[in-house]
Amino acid sequence: xxxxxxxxxxxxRAWPLLLAAALxxxxxxxxxxxxxxxxxxxxxxxxxxxxxxxxxERAELAEIDGLGDLSHASxxxxxxxxxxxxxxxxxxxxxxxxxxGRIVARVxxxxxSIGGAISGDGRLVAVSNYEPGGVRVFDARTLEPVARIPAxxxxxxxxxxxxxxxxxxxxxxxxLYEAGEIWIADFSGGDEPSITRIRGVGRKPYDGLxxxxxxxxxxxxxxxxxxxxxxxxxxxRGAREILAGYGRGEKRLPVYKMPHLEGWAxxxxxxxxxxxxxxxxxxxxxDDWHEVARIPVHGQPVFVMAxxxxxxxxxxxxFPRNDTVQVIDMDTLKVDDTLTPGRGVLxxxxxxxxxxxxxxxxxxxAVAVYDADTHEPLARLPVPRPSGIFFTDRADRIGL
Amino acid sequence: MLIRNSAFLxxxxxxxxxxxxxxxxxxxxSAAGTPAxxxxxxxxxxxxxxxxxxxxxxxxxxxxLTGGLGPDITASALSGRDVGALAATIEHGRPGTAMPPFxxxxxxxxxxAIARGLKSGRYLQENDR
Numbered sequence: 344x345x346x347x348x349x350x351x352x353x354x355x356r357a358w359p360l361l362l363a364a365a366l367x368x369x370x371x372x373x374x375x376x377x378x379x380x381x382x383x384x385x386x387x388x389x390x391x392x393x394x395x396x397x398x399x400e401r402a403e404l405a406e407i408d409g410l411g412d413l414s415h416a417s418x419x420x421x422x423x424x425x426x427x428x429x430x431x432x433x434x435x436x437x438x439x440x441x442x443x444g445r446i447v448a449r450v451x452x453x454x455x456s457i458g459g460a461i462s463g464d465g466r467l468v469a470v471s472n473y474e475p476g477g478v479r480v481f482d483a484r485t486l487e488p489v490a491r492i493p494a495x496x497x498x499x500x501x502x503x504x505x506x507x508x509x510x511x512x513x514x515x516x517x518x519l520y521e522a523g524e525i526w527i528a529d530f531s532g533g534d535e536p537s538i539t540r541i542r543g544v545g546r547k548p549y550d551g552l553x554x555x556x557x558x559x560x561x562x563x564x565x566x567x568x569x570x571x572x573x574x575x576x577x578x579x580r581g582a583r584e585i586l587a588g589y590g591r592g593e594k595r596l597p598v599y600k601m602p603h604l605e606g607w608a609x610x611x612x613x614x615x616x617x618x619x620x621x622x623x624x625x626x627x628x629x630d631d632w633h634e635v636a637r638i639p640v641h642g643q644p645v646f647v648m649a650x651x652x653x654x655x656x657x658x659x660x661x662f663p664r665n666d667t668v669q670v671i672d673m674d675t676l677k678v679d680d681t682l683t684p685g686r687g688v689l690x691x692x693x694x695x696x697x698x699x700x701x702x703x704x705x706x707x708x709a710v711a712v713y714d715a716d717t718h719e720p721l722a723r724l725p726v727p728r729p730s731g732i733f734f735t736d737r738a739d740r741i742g743l
Numbered sequence: 744m745l746i747r748n749s750a751f752l753x754x755x756x757x758x759x760x761x762x763x764x765x766x767x768x769x770x771x772x773s774a775a776g777t778p779a780x781x782x783x784x785x786x787x788x789x790x791x792x793x794x795x796x797x798x799x800x801x802x803x804x805x806x807x808l809t810g811g812l813g814p815d816i817t818a819s820a821l822s823g824r825d826v827g828a829l830a831a832t833i834e835h836g837r838p839g840t841a842m843p844p845f846x847x848x849x850x851x852x853x854x855x856a857i858a859r860g861l862k863s864g865r866y867l868q869e870n871d872r
Contacts, residue, residue, distance in 0.1 A: 388806060389797075389870075414806030432805050455810055473811060503812070520812070549812070549841075565841060597836065597843035600802045601812065662799045663786035663848060686785060687798070705798065706790065706872075728798075 379424040379441045383692070383734035385703065385710060386416045386429075387727050393418075393429060394726050395444055398694055398701075398734060401712055401722045405444035411435045417458045417731050420738035421483060422465035427733070428483070430459040436470055438486055441735070448486040452479050460509040463741070467530055469507060469515045476501035478517060478528065480536075489534050496522035506551020506562050506604065508742040510575050518548035518562045518571075525551075525562060525573055525582055544571035544582040552604040553742035554614070554629070561585075563604050565619060572632060585632040586616070586625055595620030596643065600661035603646050606742045607693075610653035610673050617644035617658075624658060626676055636676045641667045646690065649673065650697035650715055657700055659688045668702060670718060680718050684711045689729070695736035703729035787848065792857055793866040803841060807867060812841055818864030829858035 382404075385394040391413055395405040410416070412433035419428050426447070427439045434453035437446055455474035461467070467489060469480045480490040494502045502519035510516050513530040525544050528536040546566025553560050553575075562571040562582075568590035571582045602617035609615075613635060616625045624644050626636040642664030649656040656671045665688050670680040687705030693715065694701070700713045705728050712722040737743040787795065797806055803813035814820070821829065833854045836844035845854065860866050 412805065412807050412809070414801050415811065432811060433807075433809070455805070457811065547841075597845075597847065598841065599799065599843055599845075599848075601841070662802065663784035666785040706786070706794075 377442070379735055380695075381735075382424075382441050383701075383732060384418050384427050384429070384439070384441075385726055385729050385733075386413050386418070386731040388413045388416060388705070388730040389728040391431075392727075393427075393439065394724075394729075395441060396724070398699075401724065403724060403726070407439055407444060407446060409446060410437050410449075413730070415457060415730075418733040419459060419461040419468070419743070420733075420735050421461070422738055424735040424738045426483075427735075428459065428461060428468050430456055430470055432456060434472065434474070436468065436481065436486060450481065450486045450488075452481070452488075457503070457505055458507055460507050460515055460742075462509050462513050462515070462530060463511060464513055467513070467515075469509075469528075471504040471507035471517055473503040476503045476519070476521075478504055478507065478515065480515075480528075480530070490528075490530075490536055492526075492528055492536065492538065494519045494522070494526070496524060505549055508551060508553040508560065508606075510553055510560065511557040511741065514575070516551065516553065516560045516573070516575065518544070518551050520547055520549065520565075523548065523566070525560065525571065527573075527575070527578055539578050541573060541578065541582050544573075545569060545584055549601050549619075550604045552606045554609055555606050555741060557741040559629075561604065561614075561616070563602060563616070563619065565598075565601070568619070570616065583632075586627060586634055589618060589625055589634065589637070590621060593621075596622075598643065598661070599663065600643070600645055600665075602644055602661075605646065605648070606740075608647040608649045608656050610649045610656070613673070613676075615647045615649065615656050615671070617647055619643075624656075624671065638671060638676055638678065640669050640671075640678060641681065647671075648691045648693065650693045650700075651695070652697050655679070655715070657691050659691055659702075665689070682713070682718060684713070684720070685709060690731050692732035692734060695734060701732050703732055705729060784848075789872075791869075791871045792853065792860060793869045794872050796857060796860065796866045808861070816861055817867070818862055821862055824862075826855065826858045826862060829861065830855045833857055 381398050383396050391410045392408045394403045411431045414432045429437045434456045436450050438448040440447045453472040456472050459470040468483045477493040494504050502522040504517050507517040515528045518525050525541045527539040530536050545564040548562035549565040551562040560573045569584045569587040572585045573582045598620045614627050624638040628635050642660030644658045647658050658669045666686050668682045669678045672679040685704035685707040689705045690703045692701045700715045702711045708727050710724045710726045804816050805811045808816045834846040836842045
């Protein structure tokens with residue numbers, strides 16, 4: 344990164360620490376207390392660091408160091424939006440105090456991890472692990488271990504766990520990549536979960552999402568063209584495949600980056616989903632889950648994110664077409680704008696009310712802020728190799 | 744595991760041999776065989792192979808190459824593999840897994856350089872762009 348960017352980051356870093364020191368010391372110049380509803384974290388994937396940002400100021404308040412290998416790192420928030428739980432690739436789970444800008448608890452809980460979730464009551468944090476394959480659950484307050492769920496299948500081998508989300512009723516739902524299964528772990532009865540196992544959901548589920556009202560869990564399939572759908576009101580009915588054979592026999596392109604599924608792109612009657620190995624966004628009707636449209640786009644979609652008003656959805660693309668973002672008009676279901684914000688667009692995040700879109704530009708060491716309405720750039724923050732952007736409003740959303 | 748390995752070895756024998764031929768018959772590919780930077784997708788322009796390996800291979804193998812959806816590809820994990828076999832995997836991918844072919848993006852010389860770089864462990868010691 345440039346010297347300028349580093350200097351700017353340093354300048355921003357100093358003040359909240361002073362603020363925290365002043366608060367703790369109770370000194371005469373105690374600044375006004377602040378809320379956390381306008382804060383967010385940006386993962387600096389290469390440096391094991393997260394940036395604490397103020398969304399309205401569009402400024403970095405602090406950098407928090409020492410989080411380990413943050414490739415593919417993600418975060419969830421405590422219900423009071425004071426604490427973030429960061430899930431690192433190296434199996435570490437780190438609890439960060441946003442007000443004090445520092446780590447308050449950290450546990451090395453597995454060898455290789457891919458994400459996590461927090462229960463609806465805020466009591467439990469679950470981590471999905473590749474190595475050893477399974478889910479571990481921790482007390483959100485202390486990070487003391489609560490439960491282990493080894494993802495055993497077949498002759499006792501362990502599958503890698505992907506697509507872990509929280510669901511209403513103190514449940515966690517996740518998929519087993521090698522096993523082609525979806526499991527529901529129900530913690531409503533206490534610390535010993537009851538597990539519902541749904542077998543044969545399709546080949547190689549690679550990620551999952553839960554719809555915003557918490558009823559449907561959808562796993563994307565890498566091993567076939569289609570997605571697995573579970574109605575969490577009726578898990579006894581098992582999974583059904585939707586958009587089966589959406590590739591219609593055409594050969595897939597090489598997949599250089601797996602798409603991500605998140606419950607953002609649910610708009611009115613439609614759900615927007617990335618196609619695997621195709622330059623297409625798939626649109627399904629949420630009433631009966633039939634295909635409505637296939638929207639041709641610039642590359643293989645990674646994230647498809649709709650704003651909270653549902654007017655438009657922003658899409659980024661897999662390597663090597665990751666310098667472009669397209670905007671889909673939800674009225675016409677067509678691409679209505681193509682932007683080239685910078686190199687290595689890894690993540691898209693709307694501000695809580697949706698007036699701004701933040702984009703992480705990994706290979707430009709920057710986060711760009713765009714006007715969601717005009718698609719004009721508003722600001723650019725220097726952040727070394729940014730990836731995930733997480734605002735605290737996620738705390739109140741099911742599955743995020 | 745054994746079955747998968749032997750199928751993989753059979754495939755390697757098919758793919759590694761023509762690759763070796765290319766390497767032998769077109770010497771000094773390093774300059775001539777590399778597509779001009781301007782002809783590359785923007786995502787590759789001006790970036791070192793190490794950066795591409797860490798950041799983009801790292802999407803599946805992890806930024807520190809210790810594995811994720813893809814296996815561990817640190818130098819110690821690859822100690823039993825020779826450069827030609829590795830290069831063949833990079834070029835053609837591994838059908839039936841999530842490993843895609845990188846032949847469409849890189850020249851054979853670059854792919855061999857990546858294979859050698861992985862074996863040497865140098866990508867984890869560097870931090871260039």
